[in-house]
Amino acid sequence: MAVDKKKTEAPKGAESTAYTFVTVCRSDELPEGEVRPLKARGKELAVGRLVGGQLFAVGGRCTHMRAQLGGGTLNGALLECPWHGSQFDVADGCVAKWVQRPAWMKLLFDATMPAFMKRSIATYDVKEENGEVLVAVD
Numbered sequence: 001m002a003v004d005k006k007k008t009e010a011p012k013g014a015e016s017t018a019y020t021f022v023t024v025c026r027s028d029e030l031p032e033g034e035v036r037p038l039k040a041r042g043k044e045l046a047v048g049r050l051v052g053g054q055l056f057a058v059g060g061r062c063t064h065m066r067a068q069l070g071g072g073t074l075n076g077a078l079l080e081c082p083w084h085g086s087q088f089d090v091a092d093g094c095v096a097k098w099v100q101r102p103a104w105m106k107l108l109f110d111a112t113m114p115a116f117m118k119r120s121i122a123t124y125d126v127k128e129e130n131g132e133v134l135v136a137v138d
């Protein structure tokens, strides 16, 4: 992939200030309501477009058992993990719902897992230029 040499401000939640926008796909590969597993500089991402056109880029692995979130589904601004149904808000990466299926696993986690262990996912700045989608990564 081509690398845009322009440095950017650090994205939300980032620890480093040295981020660069990297092309991850063509704009027409991300229709509204879809999410894809993509990579930028070896970093696994889930990149998608909400209904209405807003792009997002988040960490590519679920914080429960590392399922690939790019294979998940969008419900509004919530990205649902394909394995056990945890949902993450793509705006800030926060957990909206933790493990939902199967029922026995939901009951087990609801009963035994402290809230602080329900970890959010990373979020990245994303933009569209010249028919390409670019994500800021370090």
Ligand code: FES
Pocket: 062, 063, 064, 065, 066, 067, 081, 082, 083, 084, 085, 086, 099
């Ligand atoms: S791996 Fe994502 S909810 Fe279990």
